[in-house]
Amino acid sequence: xxxxxxxxxxxxxxxxxxxxxxxxxxxxxxxxxxxxxxxxxxxxxxxxxxxxxxxxxxxxxxxxxxxxxxxxxxxxxxxxxxxxxxxxxxxxxxxxxxxxxxxxxxxxxxxxxxxxxxxxxxxxxxxxxxxxxxxxxxxxxxxxxxxxxxxxxxxxxxxxxxxxxxxxxxxxxxxxxxxxxxxxxxxxxxxxxxxxxxxxxxxxxxxxxxxxxxxxxxxxxxxxxxxxxxxxxxxxxxxxxxxxxxxxxxxxxxxxxxxxxxxxxxxxxxxxxxxxxxxxxxxxxxxx
Amino acid sequence: xxxxxxxxxxxxxxxxxxxxxxxxxxxxxxxxxxxxxxxxxxxxxxxxxxxxxxxxxxxxxxxxxxxxxxxxxxxxxxxxxxxxxxxxxxxxxxxxxxxxxxxxxxxxxxxxxxxxxxxxxxxxxxxxxxxxxxxxxxxxxxxxxxxxxxxxxxxxxxxxxxxxxxxxxxxxxxxxxxxxxxxxxxxxxxxxxxxxxxxxxxxxxxxxxxxxxxxxxxxxxxxxxxxxxxxxxxxxxx
Numbered sequence: 237x238x239x240x241x242x243x244x245x246x247x248x249x250x251x252x253x254x255x256x257x258x259x260x261x262x263x264x265x266x267x268x269x270x271x272x273x274x275x276x277x278x279x280x281x282x283x284x285x286x287x288x289x290x291x292x293x294x295x296x297x298x299x300x301x302x303x304x305x306x307x308x309x310x311x312x313x314x315x316x317x318x319x320x321x322x323x324x325x326x327x328x329x330x331x332x333x334x335x336x337x338x339x340x341x342x343x344x345x346x347x348x349x350x351x352x353x354x355x356x357x358x359x360x361x362x363x364x365x366x367x368x369x370x371x372x373x374x375x376x377x378x379x380x381x382x383x384x385x386x387x388x389x390x391x392x393x394x395x396x397x398x399x400x401x402x403x404x405x406x407x408x409x410x411x412x413x414x415x416x417x418x419x420x421x422x423x424x425x426x427x428x429x430x431x432x433x434x435x436x437x438x439x440x441x442x443x444x445x446x447x448x449x450x451x452x453x454x455x456x457x458x459x460x461x462x463x464x465x466x467x468x469x470x471x472x473x474x475x476x477x478x479x480x481x482x483x484x485x486x487x488x489x490x491x492x493x494x495x496x497x498x499x500x501x502x503x504x505x506x507x508x509x510x511x512x513x514x515x516x517x518x519x520x521x522x523x524x
Numbered sequence: 525x526x527x528x529x530x531x532x533x534x535x536x537x538x539x540x541x542x543x544x545x546x547x548x549x550x551x552x553x554x555x556x557x558x559x560x561x562x563x564x565x566x567x568x569x570x571x572x573x574x575x576x577x578x579x580x581x582x583x584x585x586x587x588x589x590x591x592x593x594x595x596x597x598x599x600x601x602x603x604x605x606x607x608x609x610x611x612x613x614x615x616x617x618x619x620x621x622x623x624x625x626x627x628x629x630x631x632x633x634x635x636x637x638x639x640x641x642x643x644x645x646x647x648x649x650x651x652x653x654x655x656x657x658x659x660x661x662x663x664x665x666x667x668x669x670x671x672x673x674x675x676x677x678x679x680x681x682x683x684x685x686x687x688x689x690x691x692x693x694x695x696x697x698x699x700x701x702x703x704x705x706x707x708x709x710x711x712x713x714x715x716x717x718x719x720x721x722x723x724x725x726x727x728x729x730x731x732x733x734x735x736x737x738x739x740x741x742x743x744x745x746x747x748x749x750x751x752x753x754x755x756x757x758x759x760x761x762x
Contacts, residue, residue, distance in 0.1 A: 286683055324690050332683040426541050430597050433682040434590050435545060441690070442549070445582040446556060453560055453570050462563075 263359040266350075270367030274333045283336075290329045291375060294322055298379035302386035315383070315397060315404035316479055317488035319376055319411050323472040326415065327440035329375060330368075334419035335432030337364050343427035347521050357522050361420075361515055368420055372412035380404050403483035411475045414503060417510035418471065424517045444470045455491075464494050468502060478503050526613055526621045533595050533625045545590050546629065550637030553583050557641035568652065571645040572724040575656040579638045580712045584660055585667060585689035591629045592671025593681045595622040600756070601679065609756065616750030623672050623746055630664030655719030656712075663712030666738045669745040670708070676752045704728045711738050 269278075275291075276284030301312025313321065341347055350360055384401045422439055423432040450466035467473045467489060477493035478500050479485055487493055537543070556578065560570055596619075599605040608618060639657035646652055674681040693707040704710045710727070714734035717727035727734075 282680075286680060324695055328683070328686055328690060331686060332680070428541075428598055428601070430593055430601065430682045431542055431545070431590075433686065434586070434593075437682075437686045437690075438545060438549065438586050438590075441582045441586060442552060445578045446552075449556065449560070449574055449578050452573055454563065456569070457564060459563070 259354040259356070259359060262353055262355045263363045266355065266360065267363035267366045267370075270337055270364055271370050273336060274367060274371040286332050287329065290325055290332075291378075293325050294375050295379050295382070297321065298383040298386070301383050302390070305387060305390045305392060309392060311387070311392060311397070312383075314486070314488075315380055315400040316407070316476070316483075316485040318380060318383075318404060319408060320472055320476050320488035322376075323444070323470075326372065326375065326411070326472070327437060330372065330415050330419040331433045331436035331440070333371065334368060334416070334436055335423040335426075335429045337368055338420055338424045339427055339429045339432050342424065342521055347518070351522055357518050358515065361518050364420060365416055365511070365514070368416035369409075369412045372415055373409055376408035376411065377405055380408065399483070400485060403479055403485050406482070407475050407479035410478060410503065411472065414471055414475060414507055417507050417514065421510040421514040421517070424514055440471070444472075447473065451491075461494070464492060467491070467493060468499055471506070474499060474503055474506070525624060526617055529608065529613065529618055529621045530625055532608075533622055536598070537591070537594055537625065537629060542590060542594050546587065546633045549583050549587055550633050553579055553637050553641045554644065557644045561645055568646055568649055568722055569724045571642055571649075571652050572722055574645065575638065575642055575652065575716070576713065576725070579641060579656060580660060580663065580709050580716070581694075584634050584638075584664060584709060584712065585685075585693065587630060587634045588664060588667025588671050589682060589685045589689070591626040591633070592668045593675040593685065595626045595675075596672060597675035597679075597681050600675065605756070609753070615753035616747075619672070619676070619750040619753050620746060623669055623749075626668035626672055627665045630668050631661055634664045635661035650722035651720040652716075652722050652725075655716035655722075658719055659712035659714070659716035662715055662735075662738050663708050666708050666711070666742045666745075669742040669749075673745040673749040673752075676749045676756070701728065705733065706737075708738070708741070710734070 272278050275287045297313050297318065304310060304312040319326065341350070347360070351357065355363075380401065384396075384398075387396055418439065419436050422436050426432050426435065447467055447469035450469070451463050454460075454463035454466055468477060473489060473493075476488050480487050480493055481495070481497065481499060493499060537546070557574060560574065596605070599608065609615065635657050638660040639653050642653035642656055648654075671681065671685050674685055678684060692703065693709050696703045697707050697710070705728075710729045711734035713725075714727040714729045714731045717725060718731045
């Protein structure tokens with residue numbers, strides 16, 4: 237009995253007829269946007285304070301080291317131990333920024349909007365992971381490179397530490413990938429930013445404290461081998477041990493690490509586990 | 525103290541994912557103590573190391589952060605604090621009630637597990653268990669008040685709290701002895717040192733400074749938080 241009187245009027249919206257750049261470009265744009273967001277670019281001034289403050293703290297040892305090289309003609313802090321020395325700053329950066337990357341989209345349930353474009357769940361997760369990894373890598377690689385350039389300019393007696401520099405940049409990439417995958421996986425389990433920050437930092441503090449306590453107790457009781465394994469619980473020491481295995485650099489802890497390919501295998505397993513958790517979390521979020 | 529506000533806050537704290545961190549961290553502490561006992565490290569020195577660097581140095585600030593900011597920051601973040609603030613309850617009373625909730629959670633999830641972990645390792649030896657549990661209790665109350673204030677002051681409360689706990693108490697306190705005087709976890713150690721007679725352990729800050737400092741910091745943080753709640757602005761960043 238009801239008559240269908242509803243009509244859709246063409247009110248003259250113009251259609252987009254330009255080129256469509258497709259999936260790859262969309263994912264790249266998302267990654268770049270996320271990377272800018274991690275450093276607070278394109279966000280409020282307040283959002284810039286913490287990332288840039290932490291980046292400045294990361295630069296401090298490099299600057300001091302160049303000054304030591306220039307004035308005292310001695311080599312300053314070693315490249316391979318930079319990440320270990322600055323691990324607390326890296327962890328705070330990860331904890332404060334990883335939730336920003338994942339929490340708002342989950343909280344406001346806008347994931348379906350992304351997925352209505354050519355972007356797939358894997359593209360989305362990949363873009364976020366790439367952004368966080370790139371941010372952490374920059375955080376480490378920029379001071380290392382500045383220090384290396386400084387070393388070349390100061391021209392200390394003896395050959396430059398090129399091998400150490402390359403080793404530290406490669407392991408900076410590994411640190412960045414490991415921390416980014418763990419951080420994003422942990423942060424994605426809660427849509428609340430504050431709780432995300434707390435859980436990521438809890439993970440870091442917990443692993444580093446456990447590895448420290450077990451190392452101290454095991455070596456005091458004469459279990460030297462087990463004590464070295466306990467060190468690997470701390471993710472930064474895990475990457476440091478991989479660096480030692482790959483490049484033969486001096487271990488940053490003063491003690492050795494367990495020899496062999498085990499630390500590299502553990503590293504890969506942890507990254508794979510974190511990424512599996514992250515992707516399955518997003519598959520669930522996308523389907524709900 | 526307002527029981528309805530307290531009830532709502534308890535439900536918000538215990539009914540969400542927040543409870544996972546509140547339960548997992550103390551469980552992990554007890555598990556580590558059990559593991560240390562298994563591998564034969566149940567000496568007094570081990571117990572003191574575990575308590576100093578792990579229970580008071582790591583778990584306590586983390587729980588303080590989760591409980592202290594958790595009672596108020598999420599409500600401010602999503603704006604639902606409006607419903608609470610528009611009721612005829614004085615704002616300092618709201619702040620105080622939320623503090624009592626956070627402090628009681630700290631007693632349950634921080635001080636009690638600290639006692640259990642130390643007891644598991646060395647029983648009653650030298651009063652280590654009682655000392656650190658008492659230290660964790662009072663320092664936990666101070667952490668709850670300070671982090672509650674941070675939660676009222678800024679949207680980045682957790683990050684700033686982490687920076688305080690890690691950089692100031694951890695890194696700076698590790699190298700600069702003067703910084704230890706103004707660190708809540710050192711005050712916890714002073715109280716622990718007062719109770720315990722262990723030879724493995726000597727606090728850096730005197731008890732005569734630590735106890736008044738805890739009281740002053742807690743009361744001042746609560747008063748400021750109450751005042752700030754009276755003029756809270758919800759127009760947020762982001």
